[in-house]
Amino acid sequence: MEVELKIEPSLAETRVVVRAPARTAEVDALLALLTAESGTLLGFREGTAVPLAPESILRFYGEEKEVKVQTLDGTFTVRQRLYELEARLDRRFVRISHSEIVNLRQVTALDLSLTGTIRMTLTGGTVTYVSRRYVKKIKEALGL
Secondary structure: OOOOOOOOOOOOOOOOOOOOOOOOHHHHHHHHHHHOOOOOEEEEEOOEEEEEOHHHEEEEEEEOOEEEEEEOOEEEEEOOOHHHHHHHOOOOEEEEEOOEEEEHHHEEEEEOOOOOOEEEEEOOOOEEEEOHHHHHHHHHHHOO
16 A cells, blocks of 8 residues: 655645545555544444443444444444454454454453353353454453
């Protein structure tokens, strides 16, 4: 990727133009970063948009071709894709499967006795599983 900066004092505000030969995951991720409002994440439920505090989020997961976010206050739909969320969120959020990202600060228990996977219990009793592909990554993130 080539990055270019032009300073034009005649402009009233900053303008960003993204030029690409095709729309790719990299381009989408870049657009998501550029259009993201300083850390504000909106959840949608029944036509209402609600700002979500990162500390109240338990997990993000894919369901019925949508991305859902489970919080302490219930479940909402978000408009970002999981890969965009993964790039945008800080280190406390870790991908545990192809379709799920969890908040490590909301993990209350880990069951390592299962062969090849880890069972995670989150605040409120929600149980989820780390897929085999992500076990090593989770163990590194937790220092196990």
